[in-house]
Structure formats: structure tokens, C-alpha cells
Amino acid sequence: MNAIPLVLYVAALVAYMLHFARRQPDVGRAATTFLVAGALAHTFVVGMQTMEVRHVPVTNASSAISTFVLLLVLAYLFTEMSTEERAMGAFILPLVVALQLIPALHPLPEERAEVLQGPLFGIHVSSLLFAYASFALACVIGIIYVLQFKELKAKHFGFFYSRLPALDVLDTMNQRATFVGWVCLTIGLVVGFIWAGQAPGDDPRVQAMSLQDPKIFVAVLCWLLYSFEVFAARRIGWGGRRAAYLSAVGFAIVLLNFLPISYFLTKSHNF
Amino acid sequence: MHLLLVGISHRTAPVELRERLDFQARGIENALATLGDRHATSEAVIVSTCNRAELYAACEDVNAGRAAIADFISDYHGIERSAMLPHVYDVTDLEAARHLFRVAAGLDSLVVGEPQILGQVKDAHTAAASARTAGTFLNRLFHASFAVGKRVRTETGLGAGAVSVSFAAVSLSKKIFGDLKGRNVLVIGAGEMGKLTALHMKSQGVHQVTIVSRTIAHAARTAEAIGGASAAPWEELDTLLGAADIVITATGAATAILTKAHLEAVMHPRRNRPLFIIDIAMPRDVEAAAGDIEQVFLYNIDDLQATVRENLARRASEVSRAESIVNEEVEKFGQWLSSRGAIPTVVALRQRFESIRKAELERLASALPPDTRGRVDDITRLIVEKLLLTPTEQLKSVTDPETVGTYAEALTRLFNLDQKPPDTSTPRDATDDHRVEPFIRPGSR
Numbered sequence: 001m002n003a004i005p006l007v008l009y010v011a012a013l014v015a016y017m018l019h020f021a022r023r024q025p026d027v028g029r030a031a032t033t034f035l036v037a038g039a040l041a042h043t044f045v046v047g048m049q050t051m052e053v054r055h056v057p058v059t060n061a062s063s064a065i066s067t068f069v070l071l072l073v074l075a076y077l078f079t080e081m082s083t084e085e086r087a088m089g090a091f092i093l094p095l096v097v098a099l100q101l102i103p104a105l106h107p108l109p110e111e112r113a114e115v116l117q118g119p120l121f122g123i124h125v126s127s128l129l130f131a132y133a134s135f136a137l138a139c140v141i142g143i144i145y146v147l148q149f150k151e152l153k154a155k156h157f158g159f160f161y162s163r164l165p166a167l168d169v170l171d172t173m174n175q176r177a178t179f180v181g182w183v184c185l186t187i188g189l190v191v192g193f194i195w196a197g198q199a200p201g202d203d204p205r206v207q208a209m210s211l212q213d214p215k216i217f218v219a220v221l222c223w224l225l226y227s228f229e230v231f232a233a234r235r236i237g238w239g240g241r242r243a244a245y246l247s248a249v250g251f252a253i254v255l256l257n258f259l260p261i262s263y264f265l266t267k268s269h270n271f
Numbered sequence: 272m273h274l275l276l277v278g279i280s281h282r283t284a285p286v287e288l289r290e291r292l293d294f295q296a297r298g299i300e301n302a303l304a305t306l307g308d309r310h311a312t313s314e315a316v317i318v319s320t321c322n323r324a325e326l327y328a329a330c331e332d333v334n335a336g337r338a339a340i341a342d343f344i345s346d347y348h349g350i351e352r353s354a355m356l357p358h359v360y361d362v363t364d365l366e367a368a369r370h371l372f373r374v375a376a377g378l379d380s381l382v383v384g385e386p387q388i389l390g391q392v393k394d395a396h397t398a399a400a401s402a403r404t405a406g407t408f409l410n411r412l413f414h415a416s417f418a419v420g421k422r423v424r425t426e427t428g429l430g431a432g433a434v435s436v437s438f439a440a441v442s443l444s445k446k447i448f449g450d451l452k453g454r455n456v457l458v459i460g461a462g463e464m465g466k467l468t469a470l471h472m473k474s475q476g477v478h479q480v481t482i483v484s485r486t487i488a489h490a491a492r493t494a495e496a497i498g499g500a501s502a503a504p505w506e507e508l509d510t511l512l513g514a515a516d517i518v519i520t521a522t523g524a525a526t527a528i529l530t531k532a533h534l535e536a537v538m539h540p541r542r543n544r545p546l547f548i549i550d551i552a553m554p555r556d557v558e559a560a561a562g563d564i565e566q567v568f569l570y571n572i573d574d575l576q577a578t579v580r581e582n583l584a585r586r587a588s589e590v591s592r593a594e595s596i597v598n599e600e601v602e603k604f605g606q607w608l609s610s611r612g613a614i615p616t617v618v619a620l621r622q623r624f625e626s627i628r629k630a631e632l633e634r635l636a637s638a639l640p641p642d643t644r645g646r647v648d649d650i651t652r653l654i655v656e657k658l659l660l661t662p663t664e665q666l667k668s669v670t671d672p673e674t675v676g677t678y679a680e681a682l683t684r685l686f687n688l689d690q691k692p693p694d695t696s697t698p699r700d701a702t703d704d705h706r707v708e709p710f711i712r713p714g715s716r
Contacts, residue, residue, distance in 0.1 A: 023428075024425070024426060025425055148446070152443075152446060152447065152568055153562075153568065155570065155574045155577070155578070157432075157578060157581060161446065162428075162431060162432070165449070166445060166446050166447060166448060166449035167446065167447050167448075167449075167545065168447060168448045168449050168545065169449040234542060234543075235542065237539070237542050237543045238543070239542060239543040239544070239566070240543055240545065240565070240566055241565065
């Protein structure tokens, strides 16, 4: 079922790339149309799964990625429509397509373990997914910032200069996305700790929930990193390019936590 | 009906002559009215800018029209024909359309791709429309030219990139800061170049422009000249640097006034807020190494000139794409023009039918009672209308000029359109038949 949005996302990817290179307004509109269509199809897919299993499909890595991709697309569409800026699409869509390949090619049955019942779990997962979507956006904005920064410093106005937004605009967007992500990450982690505290202790996975578990450890590491970026970095002069690098590193860790660690390493989060 | 263009531009005429041929001084409407009084053309639009004065006209006889327009220009501006004619160019029909399309696209401008020209062409058309000198023909032509201008602007990079040093400085600022509103500009030095660039920034709506100079009186004078700017003494330089977003240095100092170490000290309390420095002084005012500081973007006059050259080269490389858009649109306009070619035949055909109908009605008139005469008139008119509806539509839909010619010839022969119709009743009708008025819609008669 995740293949239909994937196909639309691939079409959007091609259109965003073409629009980035040639800047024809029609192609740009087509790109947005494909992406909106993809988001609608994806919402339908996730909605149907929700109806079927009676909760948002997030309990295994595959379906969590699918939901994450949908959130990322929605966050991006919001940014595009509020800034009238399509250049970022060419950078976001590769990530969207790459991630959507996982649920499309390797779907896992959605089964909610007994221990995961209750509203706290839903808040925990959805706020974390939203945090990760924001960080993904911040990361892409950061990459764009660095590209534009390099063109301006080198005084050579090549391919990217005219196509990318202004540095200061990118910096502000990065700050906002990071801050939204940080708030969601904080909520997700706090709710997670509360939930773990009241969860039935006889499940081996709940017993494994401590800082020694790689997934939890890396999540806390992320929180520390993003807290630094949100509150301290700019005060010690780590604005602009350094903040952009921080966003990229932060999201790399998030991805690491989201994919390989979830699949292979964690003992506490393999539901 | 032919399309005719007579004009001069920066390509053919020196500025002295262009100044004398400026139509805007006395108002385009006035010029159009004067031209209209001469009845030399059926439609006219005047495009007059500082780089060109062009008259677009629709007329039956190209040679007569050309001479009449040249006479009008020389009489209107009081210029000897012999002084003017060597600089005047004239083209007709599709070549005239191509010329206007190239003008609207900015391809014929002094600075290729400059954006103002499209607005000027639009103004020219608006003036002609309100003076009622633009009809079906020129309306269609000018609307097509607006479409060309828009397509070239959105589909090619012909108008992209700054092509003057001060505009390059502004567009660079925008790539660093986005919106310039709320930004502070500091000008170091009270010279002319600094003033010009500051004026440019001011027009972009920056928050504040401050001039600092070794002599406060000079700074105050420049600040006054810019309007809304303030002057500050040299001692406040460091404080001002701390608050500025954009710094323009243009002093006559022999050595650098801002060193890397100095700027590093200034940047520290700014917490890496970006600082854009435009060094337009010769010799340079800012140590080149200062550009290595993380959030300092240092551009000197050579860098700006290099970007201008780069942009000009890029525009030049877009010319062929713009030309192909012009070609496409000329072809489209040509098709429309050809479809208009059938109209004289349509008009003649209708007049022919109408005259036969009138003649027959006239003959019957005495035999009919007065109250039925009106009804018969209505019914016969309806029959003629219906009979002619399909052939009219068919003729108008043909765009290929050869087919139009074939159809026209066949119809002319079949209905004897180029001769006096047999047994016409009144002499009035007979003379009417010969006068073919191509630009009146058949339905409006």
C-alpha cells in the first residue's frame, strides 16, 4: 500500500529536480501537485491502517518510517507554502523517497503489543516522530545554508547562488525548525520516561529500558546536542554555518537511531 | 491591411537625435491625435523611451504609410527629413511584429534583458487604447508582445543577475540578508561612489543609513544629500560597526582603515551576525584577509565588476533561448494574420448576397402590401445569414495563407465578387459592392 505514495513522491522528486535546474514555473507547480497528491495518498494509507488496527501505525520500524515520511512531507509542504520557496524540495524529496522505500518494499505487520496500550505511548511516539521530521527539515535547510555560504564566500555565483534563498532566511528557518523539533523531542522523551515508569515490569523490553540501551542513550545524546544548538550555540558565536553543521550532525544521529539501531541493536524498543 | 513600423533606436541614432524625437515631452496622446488627424494610417501606437521612438501602424498601402509617418515625425518634431532619414528604419508585417516582440523581451535594449522596457511597451499601448488609435490589429500585436515579454522573463535567464555595480551590491545584500528592511547601512567616507551605493540601498527600504567620515562636516553634507541619513564622528566607528549589517567603505585613505584584527574584535560581540562589507575604494580600505572571518562577507570593486561581467555573459548565453520564444510567437501571430486574410473575401461575399437580396426585394416591393414587406425583409435576411454562416466560419478557420488564397480565388470566381453584380437596381448599391472594408466585422454591418 505504501507503493502508491512512493510513486507520487518519485514523480515529485523528478519534477522538483527539473524545476530546480530549469526554473520553469509550470514544472514547479507540477512538482507541488505531485507532492500534495502523494501526501493525500499517504494520508489515506496511514488512515486506513489506523482504522484497521485502531491506532496510528507506529509500533514497528517500517510503519513508523512511513508515518515519519508523511509528517516530513506535511512539514515541508507547510514551509513551502508559507515561504513560496520551492528550492528546498529538490533537497527534501531524495530523503523522502529513500525513506519511503523501506515501508514500500519491506512492510511489517502492525501488531500492538499488550504493553503498548494507553494514550501515553501514542504521545511518546507521535511527538518523537514529529521532532525527527523537524530535524530532517533543519538538516536539509542547513545543507542548503552551507552551499549558499560557500558560493558567497568564494565570490563565485554558480548553479546554486541564484536558486537558493538568502543566508539569513535559511538561518532563521533552521532555528525555527530546530526549536520546534527540540520541543517535540523533549515532550517525547519526558512522556517516554513517565510511561516506562508505570509500564508493567514483567516485560523484558521494559526491563531493558535504561540509559544503557543504545536507542535510549542515543536519543538522550540527541537531546543534549539539540539543547546545545537551541540554547547555547548562538551565545558562543556558533551561528550560521556552525549551526547548520550541528543540524546535519544531529539529524545523522537521529537517522542512525531510527534505522540501524531500531532494527538491530535496541533491546528495549523492538516491539 | 499591413503592419508597418517606422522608428529610430539607440542602434541607429545618436542620443542627440533621440532626444529630439522624444514623443513623451508633449504627451503621447497629443502625438497620436496629431497623427490621427492626418488619416494616413488606420491604427497607430507610439513607443517612445529614452532609447527609442517607434511608430507601429496598420495601413493599406505600405509605401504611402511609410512616407506619411516619416512626414509626420519630421513635421511634429520640426526636424529636417534629410537629418532624420538616414537613422530611420522601417519594417513591415511579420518583421515588424518580430521587432516589437524583441523589444518587449528586452532583446533590443541597450542592456540586454532590462526589465523596464516591457512596462514601457504596455504604457505605449495603454496610451493608444485611450486615444482610440489602437484597433483589432495593433491590440492583438501588443498583447502578443506582452506575452512574449512575460515568457522570456519566466522561461529564460535573460533578465537575471545584476548588471551594474551598485545593483550588484544590492542583490548580494539580498542574498545574505533576504529582506533589507530593518537593516543598518554604514557608509565610511563621504565620497560620490559611497553616496550612490547608499542611495541604492536606501531605495530598498533599509532601516538606517549612517555616514561616518574623518571630517564630520563632509559626513553631514553627504547625509543631507542622501536624505534621511545621519552623520556620525569618526570616533564612533567601532560602535557603528557593531550595529551595522552592511558597510560601504569609500574613503580616499592610502592604507587600509579596517584590518583583519580590527574586524575580528568588532565581530566578537556581534555573536557572528553576518556583516557584508562592500569596499569600493581605490586603493582598498579593508584588508583582504578580513574576508576570512567566518561571518564577514567582503567584496571589493573588482569582485562586483566581475559579477557584473559574469551576469552579462550569462544573459548573452540566454539570448538564443529568448530568440526562439520570439520566433514561436511570431509564427503564432503570423497564423492569426493569415486567418485575417480571408476577411475581405468574407465581406465581399456578404455584400454580394446582400445586394442580390436587396435588389430582389426592391423588385417585389410594389407587388407586396406594406404590412408584409417588413416580414419578407426579415425572412430573406435570415435565409441569407443562415446560408452564409457555415462558409464564413470555414473561411475564418483557415490559417494557411495558400489555402486562404485558393478559397478566396474560388469564391471570387464562383460569385463574380470582383465585378459588378448583374442587374443591380440602384447605383448606390453598385458602388458599395466594390468597396471592400476588411477590418469591419461582417456581423457589425
